Every structure is written in C-alpha cells, then in structure tokens.
Amino acid sequence: MKKLNCKNCGGPMTIDPSGTTAHCRYCGSEYVLDHRDTDYYRDFYERMRGFLSLSSDGQERRRRSDKLWSGAASEVFECSDGRQIDIKNMYTYKDRDAAVYTARQNIIFRFDAGNSDKADKFRKNVSSVDYPSADTRNLSDFFPRISGGFELNDGSALLVVKKSEDEYPLRLFGTLSGRHTAWLIGRMENLCCVLEYNSIVHNDFGPDTLYIDPYDHQASLYGGWWNAVRNNTRVNDRICTTRDNLTALRETAANVLGFASADAVRETDDIPKPFADFLRSAPMSNAYEDFAYWDDVLIKSYGERKFINMETDDQHIYGKGK
Ligand SMILES: [Zn+2]
Numbered sequence: 001m002k003k004l005n006c007k008n009c010g011g012p013m014t015i016d017p018s019g020t021t022a023h024c025r026y027c028g029s030e031y032v033l034d035h036r037d038t039d040y041y042r043d044f045y046e047r048m049r050g051f052l053s054l055s056s057d058g059q060e061r062r063r064r065s066d067k068l069w070s071g072a073a074s075e076v077f078e079c080s081d082g083r084q085i086d087i088k089n090m091y092t093y094k095d096r097d098a099a100v101y102t103a104r105q106n107i108i109f110r111f112d113a114g115n116s117d118k119a120d121k122f123r124k125n126v127s128s129v130d131y132p133s134a135d136t137r138n139l140s141d142f143f144p145r146i147s148g149g150f151e152l153n154d155g156s157a158l159l160v161v162k163k164s165e166d167e168y169p170l171r172l173f174g175t176l177s178g179r180h181t182a183w184l185i186g187r188m189e190n191l192c193c194v195l196e197y198n199s200i201v202h203n204d205f206g207p208d209t210l211y212i213d214p215y216d217h218q219a220s221l222y223g224g225w226w227n228a229v230r231n232n233t234r235v236n237d238r239i240c241t242t243r244d245n246l247t248a249l250r251e252t253a254a255n256v257l258g259f260a261s262a263d264a265v266r267e268t269d270d271i272p273k274p275f276a277d278f279l280r281s282a283p284m285s286n287a288y289e290d291f292a293y294w295d296d297v298l299i300k301s302y303g304e305r306k307f308i309n310m311e312t313d314d315q316h317i318y319g320k321g322k
Pocket of ligand 1: 006007008009010011024025026027028029
C-alpha cells in the first residue's frame with residue numbers, strides 16, 4: 001500500500017475507511033484526497049474486502065497473498081550490535097508512542113529511545129493475560145505472542161509480534177457491510193470477554209490495533225498494549241473501566257460501517273434497527289452480558305439462521321471462568 005505523508009509535518013497519514021480523506025495523528029491536519037489518491041485507496045480497500053467473500057482454498061489463498069506482498073515496501077532496521085533486520089512492510093501505522101509495521105508474518109513495533117519503557121509495558125501487559133481453563137478455542141491465538149526484541153543503533157526499541165500471513169490491520173479493509181461488521185462484532189465481543197476476565201482496560205482498541213483474517217473470519221487484538229491498565233485505574237483524571245473496551249467496540253464497528261461515531265449510526269437497508277440501536281446503546285455492565293445482548297441483537301437483526309458460526313459456547317466458558 002502506498003504511503004501518504006502529511007504536507008504539514010511529514011508524518012504518515014491515516015486514510016479514512018471511505019478512502020476520501022487523510023488524517024495526521026501528529027499535528028491533526030486533515031485533507032481531502034484528490035481523485036487519483038481516492039481511486040487508489042478505494043481500489044485497495046475493494047481488493048481487501050474482496051478477500052472476505054473468497055473461500056480459503058489453500059493454493060488460491062497463497063497466490064493472492066504472494067501478489068499482495070509483491071508490492072510491499074522494503075524496510076531495513078540497523079541493530080546496535082551491527083545486525084540488519086530486513087522486512088517487507090505492507091503498511092505503517094504511527095502514533096505518538098510507536099511506529100507499527102505490518103510484515104508478512106510479524107508486526108513490528110518501533111519505540112523511540114524516549115519511549116522504550118512502552119516496549120516493557122507491552123511485554124508486561126501481554127504476559128499477564130490469562131485464559132479460562134475451559135478455553136477450547138485457543139483464545140491465546142488472538143492475543144500477541146512476542147517473538148523477539150531488538151535495540152537499534154539510534155537507541156530505539158523493536159518489539160516483534162507474530163501474526164499469521166493472512167492477518168491484516170482492520171484499517172486496511174475500509175468500510176464493511178452490515179453483515180461483515182456483524183461477524184466482526186461477535187469476534188470483538190469475544191476479545192472483550194478475555195479482557196474482562198483479566199480486568200484489563202485496553203485503552204487502544206480500534207481499527208489500528210485489531211487484525212483480521214478475512215478467510216477464517218477471525219479478529220485478533222495485537223496492537224496498543226502499552227496503554228493497557230487494570231480495571232478502575234485513574235489515567236489523566238479519568239477512571240478507566242472495562243466498559244471502556246465495549247465503548248471502543250461500538251466506535252470501531254461504527255467506524256467500519258462508515259459512520260463518524262457510534263452516536264451517528266442510523267438504520268439503513270444494510271443495518272437493521274436493532275443493530276443500529278445496539279451501536280448507539282451504552283455498554284452493559286460487563287463484556288459477558290454485552291456479548292449476550294449482542295447475540296440477541298444479531299438474531300433480531302438477521303434472523304435465527306446465523307450466517308457465521310458464532311461459537312455459542314463462549315458465554316458458557318466465560319460464565320464459568322468468572
Ligand atoms: Zn501532520
């Protein structure tokens with residue numbers, strides 16, 4: 001994916017899901033893309049979204065993956081011990097704390113010298129995640145597994161997290177249909193249940209930290225772990241609670257559907273009323289109840305026939321774990 005840099009400060013810009021505007025997280029600049037850029041990003045999102053409706057036939061999947069990665073940019077990191085790390089980078093996301101590179105089988109987080117404590121926080125928070133003993137779904141697959149750490153010669157720290165080849169940042173899919181967003185919500189509720197189980201407020205749950213596998217319809221929470229805190233922790237005069245995860249879930253879903261915020265979600269031909277109501281609603285008191293609420297909304301929205309396997313034993317598992 002080509003990079004777009006801010007005309008004001010030079011920082012990499014984030015393109016909104018509709019592919020029409022670019023936003024700079026550094027200085028707050030925003031500008032409307034011209035038609036060439038717009039066409040490029042729409043095209044890219046279109047192609048990514050296309051993956052969602054394709055079967056996961058191994059050979060075909062490999063071929064598409066090769067094609068996609070053949071256009072990836074090369075990125076070289078110089079380590080303090082003289083080694084070089086060379087990666088193929090599909091997409092860079094940058095915020096105040098880190099630059100995040102999406103490579104084929106890894107996600108690389110780069111923290112500036114002044115932010116290297118964030119790499120430690122990431123490790124610490126991830127290592128504290130525990131899973132219910134009745135975890136039949138290998139929930140740990142959907143949380144970061146750290147495969148390495150490096151110091152670069154400019155003093156910055158690299159943290160390498162494993163991912164599967166077919167996992168991409170949710171951001172890269174642009175806007176999704178109601179039904180695709182519905183499966184995503186089920187997966188996000190699942191992730192929020194694990195956070196609830198661990199009393200973790202993630203604080204950075206969204207399109208840049210969630211990675212999805214479009215073939216298996218899975219979602220993983222790989223990014224932003226340095227901002228995670230325990231339930232009921234005060235951060236900047238605000239008490240963070242695990243309900244914040246569920247608020248972020250609604251904002252993420254609204255964003256993916258193309259709305260500016262959850263409050264702005266309206267019923268459409270594609271988004272039945274119970275679905276729109278859910279996104280505008282205040283979260284339930286915890287993720288287990290919120291997941292049950294969502295399951296009910298899903299049936300009311302799209303009928304008994306579940307278009308995707310929703311793993312109905314989740315609440316059973318979590319109910320026991322609590
Ligand atoms: Zn800027």
